[in-house]
Amino acid sequence: MKTRNLSLLLDLYELTMANGFFRKQPQKIGYFDLYFRKIPDKGGLVVYAGLAQVIRYLDELHFSASDIEYLRELHIFDNAFLEYLRDFRFECDVWSVEEGTPVFPNEPLLTVKGPLVQVQLLETMLLNIVNHESLIATKARRICMVARNRPVMEFGSRRAQGADAATYGARAAVIGGCSGTANVLSAKLFGLKPLGTMAHSWIQSFPSEQAAFEAWMEVYPHNCLLLVDTYDVLKSGVPNAIRIFKKLKKMGINDHLGVRIDSGDITVLTQQTRKMLDDAGFKDATITVSNALDEEVIQNVLEEGAAIDSFGVGEKLITAASDPVLSGVYKLVATQEDNVVTPKIKLSNTVEKTTIPGFKRLYRLYDAEGKSHGDLLCLDSEKVEKSSEIYNSDPNKTQHVRQLQAWHLKPLQVQIFKKGTLLYHVPETMEIQAFSKKRIAELPMACLRLKNPDIYDVYWTSQLKTLRQKMIEEYTY
Numbered sequence: 001m002k003t004r005n006l007s008l009l010l011d012l013y014e015l016t017m018a019n020g021f022f023r024k025q026p027q028k029i030g031y032f033d034l035y036f037r038k039i040p041d042k043g044g045l046v047v048y049a050g051l052a053q054v055i056r057y058l059d060e061l062h063f064s065a066s067d068i069e070y071l072r073e074l075h076i077f078d079n080a081f082l083e084y085l086r087d088f089r090f091e092c093d094v095w096s097v098e099e100g101t102p103v104f105p106n107e108p109l110l111t112v113k114g115p116l117v118q119v120q121l122l123e124t125m126l127l128n129i130v131n132h133e134s135l136i137a138t139k140a141r142r143i144c145m146v147a148r149n150r151p152v153m154e155f156g157s158r159r160a161q162g163a164d165a166a167t168y169g170a171r172a173a174v175i176g177g178c179s180g181t182a183n184v185l186s187a188k189l190f191g192l193k194p195l196g197t198m199a200h201s202w203i204q205s206f207p208s209e210q211a212a213f214e215a216w217m218e219v220y221p222h223n224c225l226l227l228v229d230t231y232d233v234l235k236s237g238v239p240n241a242i243r244i245f246k247k248l249k250k251m252g253i254n255d256h257l258g259v260r261i262d263s264g265d266i267t268v269l270t271q272q273t274r275k276m277l278d279d280a281g282f283k284d285a286t287i288t289v290s291n292a293l294d295e296e297v298i299q300n301v302l303e304e305g306a307a308i309d310s311f312g313v314g315e316k317l318i319t320a321a322s323d324p325v326l327s328g329v330y331k332l333v334a335t336q337e338d339n340v341v342t343p344k345i346k347l348s349n350t351v352e353k354t355t356i357p358g359f360k361r362l363y364r365l366y367d368a369e370g371k372s373h374g375d376l377l378c379l380d381s382e383k384v385e386k387s388s389e390i391y392n393s394d395p396n397k398t399q400h401v402r403q404l405q406a407w408h409l410k411p412l413q414v415q416i417f418k419k420g421t422l423l424y425h426v427p428e429t430m431e432i433q434a435f436s437k438k439r440i441a442e443l444p445m446a447c448l449r450l451k452n453p454d455i456y457d458v459y460w461t462s463q464l465k466t467l468r469q470k471m472i473e474e475y476t477y
């Protein structure tokens with residue numbers, strides 16, 4: 001893959017602060033946490049995605065001669081700072097949750113430790129990548145869940161907000177459960193299955209629908225997924241498709257036969273199509289549907305008894321149309337000087353916006369059967385004992401205080417970079433999808449549902465809770 005220089009894709013204030021840090025606090029280390037506060041669509045979980053792109057961005061971070069020249073001409077920055085950027089070498093530690101992991105509000109998904117001048121520069125791109133890809137993976141999870149094991153093809157590139165949203169979005173959609181994508185670039189780059197059928201233009205370009213299907217059959221006899229709604233699904237499209245399937249059968253070909261329906265009442269049309277295909281002896285011929293589908297439409301048509309084998313889903317998925325923002329944030333939680341770590345807090349009028357101070361660790365709590373019962377956030381410096389009392393971060397929960405006792409702790413973050421050296425190997429995308437399904441299956445069922453899911457429990461240790469409370473009191477005037 002060619003190097004991509006995104007180093008100036010940041011907000012100006014990151015550079016002006018970095019210049020200031022370089023001059024005023026050059027030795028100080030900063031710890032930043034990346035987390036979100038609210039799950040889109042009032043869902044029960046977010047599927048974390050984007051780490052592969054984060055790694056690539058950090059690995060390629062450099063400032064070209066023309067970047068430096070441009071910055072010099074702004075007349076904002078010190079020469080010494082520009083020279084530092086010219087010789088920039090990434091030297092941070094990075095910990096991250098693994099892609100595909102279901103995650104919850106206020107959990108540190110990514111923690112970056114390094115010279116303030118460096119960690120501050122990363123804010124925009126880390127958020128841009130994680131917010132986008134996690135949003136799409138989360139939406140895909142919702143759609144694929146209601147499709148109940150029927151393959152969902154990602155069809156959205158044409159309606160995505162730009163080329164990156166299409167390409168990285170398709171990867172995220174596969175992490176969230178899609179079987180593959182129509183986006184060939186994304187398939188090539190990320191080892192995804194390239195999938196597709198045909199457009200109406202193919203049918204329209206021939207003198208008749210029958211002639212179009214015949215021509216397709218001649219070119220792709222082993223992949224005859226015919227689009228049947230150009231003129232009339234039941235009166236023309238399906239009968240013409242059946243004629244083609246009969247011809248193929250005579251030639252001894254009976255694989256990958258099917259139809260795609262892209263308009264009209266999905267329940268009615270698929271049920272009647274199924275009957276026509278079955279009656280003609282093509283019980284294995286598949287029915288694919290598309291047309292502005294999302295989790296609500298899919299759930300609805302399946303509840304109505306639609307006869308569907310697979311889905312093509314585009315615009316609503318690739319744009320996360322129902323709730324198109326994951327508002328992850330990147331906040332300073334501690335600084336370090338001479339090996340002394342000092343927790344930092346940001347207060348707010350709203351409790352949710354008050355940050356969680358300190359360099360922290362995140363664990364998932366498992367029972368003996370491998371089911372997860374919540375997550376635990378603690379300070380890196382503390383030792384968590386079996387006898388520890390833990391506190392639900394949601395004060396409204398009735399069982400507010402619990403004993404750790406019966407649960408096993410599994411760390412959720414792994415170290416990705418150590419002093420700028422990459423330690424982590426990104427798994428294949430389909431492995432990430434399988435990992436994600438497994439992690440999601442461990443969660444309480446009630447957290448998975450689309451509507452009114454239970455809130456997953458996130459606990460804090462007593463030390464973390466006390467530290468936060470003390471800091472809130474210290475800074476409250």
Ligand SMILES: Nc1ncnc2c1ncn2[C@@H]1O[C@H](COP(=O)(O)OP(=O)(O)OP(=O)(O)O)[C@@H](O)[C@H]1O
Pocket residue numbers: 262263264265266267268290291292293297300301304
């Ligand atoms: N049985 C159904 N229940 C719920 N939603 C459905 C059902 N059938 C189709 N839909 C959805 O309703 C929306 C509009 O469908 P409609 O039949 O109006 O398609 P259309 O785009 O107008 O068709 P055309 O492409 O011919 O203009 C689409 O999002 C479609 O997926």
Ligand SMILES: O=P(O)(O)OC[C@H]1O[C@H](OP(=O)(O)OP(=O)(O)O)[C@H](O)[C@@H]1O
Pocket residue numbers: 155156158159199200262290291292293312313314315316
């Ligand atoms: O509806 P989506 O979920 O985005 O799925 C992708 C859509 O893209 C194609 O439509 P096309 O661009 O040919 O326009 P159309 O809406 O007229 O079918 C295809 O036929 C689907 O309808």
Ligand SMILES: O=C(O)c1cccnc1
Pocket residue numbers: 155156182195196197198199290312314
């Ligand atoms: O292959 C298809 O059927 C397809 C691809 C992209 C968008 N709509 C349909």
